Amino acid sequence: GAGVSQTPSNKVTEKGKYVELRCDPISGHTALYWYRQSLGQGPEFLIYFQGTGAADDSGLPNDRFFAVRPEGSVSTLKIQRTERGDSAVYLCASSLIGTSGGAGSYNEQFFGPGTRLTVL
Amino acid sequence: QKEVEQNSGPLSVPEGAIASLNCTYSDRVSQSFFWYRQYSGKSPELIMSIYSNGDKEDGRFTAQLNKASQYVSLLIRDSQPSDSATYLCAVYFTSGTYKYIFGTGTRLKVLA
Numbered sequence: 717g718a719g720v721s722q723t724p725s726n727k728v729t730e731k732g733k734y735v736e737l738r739c740d741p742i743s744g745h746t747a748l749y750w751y752r753q754s755l756g757q758g759p760e761f762l763i764y765f766q767g768t769g770a771a772d773d774s775g776l777p778n779d780r781f782f783a784v785r786p787e788g789s790v791s792t793l794k795i796q797r798t799e800r801g802d803s804a805v806y807l808c809a810s811s812l813i814g815t816s817g818g819a820g821s822y823n824e825q826f827f828g829p830g831t832r833l834t835v836l
Numbered sequence: 837q838k839e840v841e842q843n844s845g846p847l848s849v850p851e852g853a854i855a856s857l858n859c860t861y862s863d864r865v866s867q868s869f870f871w872y873r874q875y876s877g878k879s880p881e882l883i884m885s886i887y888s889n890g891d892k893e894d895g896r897f898t899a900q901l902n903k904a905s906q907y908v909s910l911l912i913r914d915s916q917p918s919d920s921a922t923y924l925c926a927v928y929f930t931s932g933t934y935k936y937i938f939g940t941g942t943r944l945k946v947l948a
């Protein structure tokens with residue numbers, strides 16, 4: 717089946733502009749995660765959704781960042797007043813269930829190809 | 837602060853050798869552990885998951901988990917140049933929240 721998709725693959729914008737990054741998870745996956753990855757670093761957690769609600773947004777760096785998932789499927793990460801420091805690859809991932817405290821393949825998380833954001 | 841630590845490398849091994857990658861984590865209640873491979877310019881690809889103490893084998897890959905010592909490792913047998921990539925360890929934390937924390941990754945170079 718189709719994997720996680722993200723659009724656009726690349727986004728170049730100017731400092732101060734607004735951008736939206738889209739993620740379409742694997743069909744049936746209820747948990748959706750956004751990460752940011754800088755060169756030489758592992759993915760840094762931003763926010764995760766369980767269904768339509770943001771279950772944990774503790775990784776969002778400041779109030780310029782916001783994400784929605786209105787119908788429990790596609791999610792949009794929104795960044796206002798972009799800054800050069802926002803330049804990174806933004807990754808989206810989904811898993812079948814995100815709230816189980818146990819172990820199992822339903823916790824396996826799959827990534828999309830990412831959106832490379834460059835703020836000039 | 838929940839942490840996952842890896843040696844950034846690079847780890848260089850000759851072709852055909854066993855590559856051993858290690859990861860330690862801070863939270864004792866974690867139950868799910870994952871290894872991802874990331875090629876330069878690409879997104880992470882899940883290669884192994886492990887949930888119980890001991891070894892789990894899948895082809896040339898073996899994941900090892902020791903919850904008492906809070907470490908997880910990945911062995912790659914018969915390493916190939918195509919295995920050259922960054923290997924990310926991820927731990928699924930379930931105390932207070934449900935999220936994955938990633939290490940910084942270990943860069944592996946397999947020399948032909």
